[in-house]
Amino acid sequence: MTKKSKTIRAILxxxxxxxxxxxxxxxFWVFVTSLKTPEEARSFPPTLIPKExxxxxxxxxxxxxxxxxxxxxxxIVAVPATLLCVIISxxxxxxxxxxxxxxxxxxxxxxxxxxxxxxxMNTIPLYLIFQRMGLLDTYTGVILAYQVLIIxxxxxxxxxxxxxxxxSLEEAAALDGATTMQRFTKVIIPLSWPGLSISFIFTxxxxxxxxxxxxxxxxxxxxxxxxxxxxxxLGLYSIDxxxxxxxxxxxxxxxxxxxxxxxxxxxxxxxxxxxxx
Amino acid sequence: MQKKKWMPFLLLLPALAIMFFLMIFPxxxxxxxxxxxxxxxxxxxxxxxxxxxxxxKIFQDEYFLQSLKVTLFFVLGSVFFQIFxxxxxxxxxxxxxxxxxxxxxxxxxxxxxxxxxVGFSWxxxxxxxxxxxxxMLMRLGMQPVNWISDPNMALISLLIANIWFxxxxxxxxxxxxxxxxxxxxxxxxxxxxxxxxxSFFNITLPLLAPFLGINLILTSMWSVNLFDLxxxxxxxxxxxxxxxxxxxxxxxxxxxxxxxxxxTIGLVLLIINLTVSFLYLxxxxxxxx
Amino acid sequence: xxxxxxxxFVLFVxxxxxxxxxxxxxxxxxxxxxxxxxxNDLIPAALEELNRRHPDMEITMxxxxxxxxxxRSKLITLTAGQTPRDLVSIDQIWLGEFAQSGFxxxxxxxxxxxxxxxxxxxxxxxxxxxxxxxxxxxxxxDVRVTWYWKDLLEEAGVDPEMLKTWDGYIEAYKKLAPVTxxxxxxxxxxxxxxxxxxxxxxxxxxxxxxxxEEKDGKYYPAFYSEAGIKALTFLRDQVEAGxxxxxxxxxxxxxxxxxxxxxxxxxWLLGNFPEGFDFDQIGMIPGFPVPEEGMKxxxxxxxxxxxxxSTSEHPELAxxxxxxxxxxxxxxxxxxKYVYLPTQKTIAEQDPYKSILESEIPFFEDLMKxxxxxxxxxxxxxxxxxxxxxxxxxxxxxxxxxxxxDALRDASKKVEEILIx
Numbered sequence: 001m002t003k004k005s006k007t008i009r010a011i012l013x014x015x016x017x018x019x020x021x022x023x024x025x026x027x028f029w030v031f032v033t034s035l036k037t038p039e040e041a042r043s044f045p046p047t048l049i050p051k052e053x054x055x056x057x058x059x060x061x062x063x064x065x066x067x068x069x070x071x072x073x074x075x076i077v078a079v080p081a082t083l084l085c086v087i088i089s090x091x092x093x094x095x096x097x098x099x100x101x102x103x104x105x106x107x108x109x110x111x112x113x114x115x116x117x118x119x120x121m122n123t124i125p126l127y128l129i130f131q132r133m134g135l136l137d138t139y140t141g142v143i144l145a146y147q148v149l150i151i152x153x154x155x156x157x158x159x160x161x162x163x164x165x166x167x168s169l170e171e172a173a174a175l176d177g178a179t180t181m182q183r184f185t186k187v188i189i190p191l192s193w194p195g196l197s198i199s200f201i202f203t204x205x206x207x208x209x210x211x212x213x214x215x216x217x218x219x220x221x222x223x224x225x226x227x228x229x230x231x232x233x234l235g236l237y238s239i240d241x242x243x244x245x246x247x248x249x250x251x252x253x254x255x256x257x258x259x260x261x262x263x264x265x266x267x268x269x270x271x272x273x274x275x276x277x
Numbered sequence: 278m279q280k281k282k283w284m285p286f287l288l289l290l291p292a293l294a295i296m297f298f299l300m301i302f303p304x305x306x307x308x309x310x311x312x313x314x315x316x317x318x319x320x321x322x323x324x325x326x327x328x329x330x331x332x333x334k335i336f337q338d339e340y341f342l343q344s345l346k347v348t349l350f351f352v353l354g355s356v357f358f359q360i361f362x363x364x365x366x367x368x369x370x371x372x373x374x375x376x377x378x379x380x381x382x383x384x385x386x387x388x389x390x391x392x393x394x395v396g397f398s399w400x401x402x403x404x405x406x407x408x409x410x411x412x413m414l415m416r417l418g419m420q421p422v423n424w425i426s427d428p429n430m431a432l433i434s435l436l437i438a439n440i441w442f443x444x445x446x447x448x449x450x451x452x453x454x455x456x457x458x459x460x461x462x463x464x465x466x467x468x469x470x471x472x473x474x475x476s477f478f479n480i481t482l483p484l485l486a487p488f489l490g491i492n493l494i495l496t497s498m499w500s501v502n503l504f505d506l507x508x509x510x511x512x513x514x515x516x517x518x519x520x521x522x523x524x525x526x527x528x529x530x531x532x533x534x535x536x537x538x539x540x541t542i543g544l545v546l547l548i549i550n551l552t553v554s555f556l557y558l559x560x561x562x563x564x565x566x
Numbered sequence: 567x568x569x570x571x572x573x574x575f576v577l578f579v580x581x582x583x584x585x586x587x588x589x590x591x592x593x594x595x596x597x598x599x600x601x602x603x604x605x606n607d608l609i610p611a612a613l614e615e616l617n618r619r620h621p622d623m624e625i626t627m628x629x630x631x632x633x634x635x636x637x638r639s640k641l642i643t644l645t646a647g648q649t650p651r652d653l654v655s656i657d658q659i660w661l662g663e664f665a666q667s668g669f670x671x672x673x674x675x676x677x678x679x680x681x682x683x684x685x686x687x688x689x690x691x692x693x694x695x696x697x698x699x700x701x702x703x704x705x706x707x708d709v710r711v712t713w714y715w716k717d718l719l720e721e722a723g724v725d726p727e728m729l730k731t732w733d734g735y736i737e738a739y740k741k742l743a744p745v746t747x748x749x750x751x752x753x754x755x756x757x758x759x760x761x762x763x764x765x766x767x768x769x770x771x772x773x774x775x776x777x778x779e780e781k782d783g784k785y786y787p788a789f790y791s792e793a794g795i796k797a798l799t800f801l802r803d804q805v806e807a808g809x810x811x812x813x814x815x816x817x818x819x820x821x822x823x824x825x826x827x828x829x830x831x832x833x834w835l836l837g838n839f840p841e842g843f844d845f846d847q848i849g850m851i852p853g854f855p856v857p858e859e860g861m862k863x864x865x866x867x868x869x870x871x872x873x874x875x876s877t878s879e880h881p882e883l884a885x886x887x888x889x890x891x892x893x894x895x896x897x898x899x900x901x902x903k904y905v906y907l908p909t910q911k912t913i914a915e916q917d918p919y920k921s922i923l924e925s926e927i928p929f930f931e932d933l934m935k936x937x938x939x940x941x942x943x944x945x946x947x948x949x950x951x952x953x954x955x956x957x958x959x960x961x962x963x964x965x966x967x968x969x970x971x972d973a974l975r976d977a978s979k980k981v982e983e984i985l986i987x
Contacts, residue, residue, distance in 0.1 A: 009372065009374050013375060013376070015365075016366070016376070020384070023383060023386060024386070025409070026387075026395075026398040026402050027386055029398065029409045033401065047412075089292060091291060091292065092292035096289075101285050101286075111296065114296055114300045115498070116547055116551055116554065118502040118523055118526070119502070120526060120531075120539075121526070121540060121543035121544075122303040124536070125302060125303035125307065127646065127647050129303075136649070144295070147295045148299045148300050151296055155292065180284055209392075209394075210391070211505070215632065215636055215639075216639070218630075219595065219630045219640075220628050221628060221629065227391060228632075231600065241401060245401075255389045256386075263381075263382055317947075318663055318666045320642075320667060321646070321667065321668055322668075405812075405814065426758065428965055514760065514813065515811075515813050515965070516962070531638065531642060532950060532954075534642065534663055534950060535951075
């Protein structure tokens with residue numbers, strides 16, 4: 001690694017800081033707004049640091065049964081959806097990585113092509129499909145619906161990652177009498193944690209943030225997810241910025257936790273070059 | 278190694294089954310609807326068949342054509358800046374200056390939010406009176422700017438918000454790509470007397486090309502399909518200046534009730550996405566050869 | 567065990583289980599537009615009464631509350647899927663569309679046997695119908711009126727009467743501007759958000775114009791007229807005088823926060839003030855400014871309609887629930903709390919309901935005066951597209967892209983294409 005002089009490193013650091021400010025500003029603004037009283041949230045000129053810090057907004061949200069319920073619902077839906085998605089993507093990626101068959105290239109291209117469909121187009125047809133299957137207003141239905149969000153991307157990421165694992169390791173296992181599934185679970189998976197972590201994080205991100213699909217597929221208030229429930233604060237005639245900001249902050253927490261705890265794996269995943277062409 | 282012939286298909290089955298069932302049927306449904314005249318008022322009745330009339334109609338619609346222009350500007354701007362800034366930041370992160378780990382996590386934050394939340398946060402930032410940006414400008418004694426209430430400014434403001442939103446992905450992608458390049462190549466080049474610029478153009482860029490291609494494809498696709506950010510931030514206005522084709526599709530389908538038009542526009546967007554990807558891949562293959 | 571004990575035990579079990587079975591559990595479903603709190607007050611109260619009337623049933627309701635746009639998307643999806651729904655709230659402008667698609671149940675018979683429809687104001691009765699049949703009932707309404715802060719007007723030497731005429735309105739702006747701007751307050755509000763047509767229609771109506779006209783059962787655009795051009799020119803004059811169209815809308819909160827000295831906004835604005843606010847600080851003129859002194863003003867009425875979808879599995883119960891929700895006893899407290907205006911003469915003019923509203927809603931009597939001169943928008947299926955065309959025309963005039971005449975002419979052409987097929 002070429003050694004850069006101290007001044008250059010300092011300049012690079014400053015650039016990072018500037019970008020960091022740009023990155024954090026809106027989030028910081030939302031966070032700060034969530035701590036303001038309703039009057040101060042709408043005060044003019046707006047204050048950067050709240051004159052009066054209040055946790056009232058958070059209190060209201062935590063006491064709101066529907067909001068808390070919807071938070072739980074989001075978890076009930078996002079976690080299984082993520083697990084399911086990564087698993088079936090991994091199986092498919094394994095197939096693409098380790099096997100040759102006719103039409104493989106075309107199939108891979110078709111999979112990526114499917115990824116390109118804008119989701120609004122699918123709202124009504126998906127609704128009709130799930131209705132026929134009797135899966136409307138069920139957790140299962142939403143979990144299934146989430147699969148389409150990111151299977152292609154996962155297949156892509158995981159295939160590349162698997163490609164970096166030497167086939168010789170599997171051949172050794174095969175000599176020991178391992179079946180295909182055992183090669184998959186005992187050799188490939190343990191070596192793929194970095195790539196799988198990235199898959200998990202990306203998938204969870206899409207599943208947690210999804211708004212349109214759950215809004216269309218779920219009608220009972222007891223099953224509504226957080227992203228949909230949050231919009232209660234946006235009535236036709238009022239925008240309660242303080243409450244909305246607090247809800248946004250609460251909504252960011254799970255994904256933040258995941259990023260912080262999986263940072264190491266994320267890093268390894270990046271270094272292993274799993275996100276490649 | 279013993280390989281059963283049907284094994285790959287078994288492994289692929291769950292993924293393919295879900296994808297084709299949940300994605301292909303909707304596409305066919307949309308194609309069917311685009312060939313008929315379907316609105317919210319006749320959705321449960323017989324659909325009159327109109328052939329390609331809808332397709333012709335949208336290209337005669339001045340607002341759809343304008344939305345294509347807006348989309349072009351929006352996508353080009355988003356892709357360029359997201360990848361350019363992504364590359365810069367990734368390059369700096371690799372240098373491992375102090376605090377890199379912290380910065381890396383911080384920079385991921387915007388992409389972890391949903392588009393609607395990003396829309397609300399930035400709308401709040403851009404607010405003429407209560408917003409942070411104008412608040413700071415006024416404190417500094419400057420004039421407030423009509424970020425999203427001026428037809429000439431709004432699209433730029435939207436672009437800034439989308440750049441903020443999507444750059445993290447490019448940072449991640451580029452950092453990973455850069456790390457695959459063998460450092461020794463740079464050292465060898467230095468020994469041969471190459472400066473930074475030459476190293477960049479002759480080593481970095483060519484090796485990065487395939488990754489850049491994928492980054493380009495994903496970023497442009499996401500920018501083309503994005504609509505909830507604009508919907509929340511500006512509603513598409515003022516004067517349709519921030520109405521991209523994706524937003525126009527949503528409005529036609531769900532606000533105006535013209536389901537056929539909405540489906541037709543959606544298919545146009547899909548074709549655009551596929552074409553762009555195809556062109557990128559072609560260009561890459563050409564370069565590699 | 568003795569025979570008697572066994573027999574009585576068996577009898578007990580039989581009676582108990584038949585009682586349990588006799589209580590029918592019914593779960594009604596609903597989709598309503600946000601905000602949620604008004605529904606959370608109204609529905610449980612109505613359900614209580616409904617259960618009281620049907621002791622053999624246990625009726626509950628599971629309903630979802632969605633933001634405005636999403637309510638509409640959801641209703642469209644429900645139509646496509648023919649999903650059972652028992653009760654929905656629809657915006658008056660959606661009525662034609664959803665009635666024609668067959669989504670709403672024709673409740674003409676039920677309304678007639680109900681007998682209470684004559685207690686409603688004529689405009690609201692008309693607005694509840696499509697194609698001369700009842701598909702909904704207009705539950706509550708709101709009106710847009712001119713609000714002002716008394717102290718600011720006084721300081722600027724503006725007589726509130728000035729706000730009643732077009733010339734006076736512009737005059738008032740010029741006097742207010744130097745005074746309020748110093749305080750960081752904007753003199754006057756002008757709607758530049760997506761509902762701008764709603765705020766333009768009254769100017770059209772007061773000049774005798776109409777949005778649409780009917781000929782031989784078909785509709786044609788009628789707004790490209792002298793009245794229309796005159797009305798749109800007033801908007802242009804406001805912009806040229808210096809009044810900026812506001813693209814972001816806070817639905818009255820900006821007036822309550824004293825960001826504006828004068829604002830034409832809906833009656834719901836009163837709900838945006840903090841507890842204990844002294845309403846003597848603000849004044850209200852029940853209407854929009856008129857071109858010449860003495861002319862009759864006009865305003866636009868909004869509000870929400872209740873309807874029973876045709877897919878309902880419990881249409882009689884849903885209808886009954888609806889009638890209870892519309893019962894003055896049940897509805898009046900909700901109207902008072904959330905500042906909605908009644909569509910029923912019973913509530914607006916008779917005690918005890920009138921007194922409740924008078925005591926809870928400031929300016930109540932004047933607001934009802936505005937209801938008298940209020941008009942509703944057309945509820946034909948193509949209305950959303952017509953509104954969009956007009957919105958574009960208004961924006962083109964705001965930003966100086968077209969003259970009022972050209973903008974309206976182009977919009978009229980567009981609407982003609984939409985309506986004639």
